Amino acid sequence: MKDYIDSGALEVFVMGCATDEEVQELMYMKAKYPEVNEALKQLEIDMEKMAQNAAIMPPPGTWNKIEDEINDLILREERQNKPVQFRTSDNGYNGQPKAPAADQYIEVEGASSHMRLHKAWRYVFAAIFVLGKIFLGFAIYFYLENRQAQEQLKELKTEVKELRR
Known part of the structure; x- marks a missing residue:
């Protein structure tokens, strides 16, 4: 069992690079031998700790920007699903679309006065x-x-x- 655990098969599985045969073999070994199961759990915990230690914190306000973008997408989807509203003009013609409301426009303010270019x-x-x-x-x-x-x-x-x- 020690040789199987040290062979690197568990690492390949945790990284998601294992073939179907390797996955089947690991599942068999995991079910049959509790030390393989324990080694796999410990490896997953270690990999998670490494990922957390290497993680970079996003700049402040990132979550608010993401939330605003999602809300804008939802509102845009709702507006696109609404039927077009028409108004009747004073001279009797129908079919002119309604003027957009003032709250439909989004005020854009940049965080910086510099342009970003490709x-x-x-x-x-x-x-x-x-x-x-x-x-x-x-x-x-x-x-x-x-x-x-x-x-x-x-x-x-x-x-x-x-x-x-």
Whole structure:
């Protein structure tokens, strides 16, 4: 029995990775030998303690957010199952849907003033920023070249005027 318990079959079963044959064999051994049953119970207790020690506490207010989301889903489902209400207008036409009530809109307030982006978009924005700097450099370069060419053109015009005289 000690060899069977130390073989790792109990750990495989507790982790949920055992095959059907291994599960059947373990159930047989568990029913036949009480020490296998005790080892299995102790292993489950140890695994639970390890999971509790490694657990990370969620940020405060998480449960309230989850509860609000569930309540919103329930209310949305109830609204979708209601029949559409129509009103009669003053000029005798029917069939215009009712205007939505003010309480149907949810006020959205963010916890932070920062936007969250998918990682791929971060790379796109970084590439756009770098390209913008490159284009700015080219614009300044060509502006200075143009200004220098215009000064040279003015000098050449003055030289041509002096030569004509």
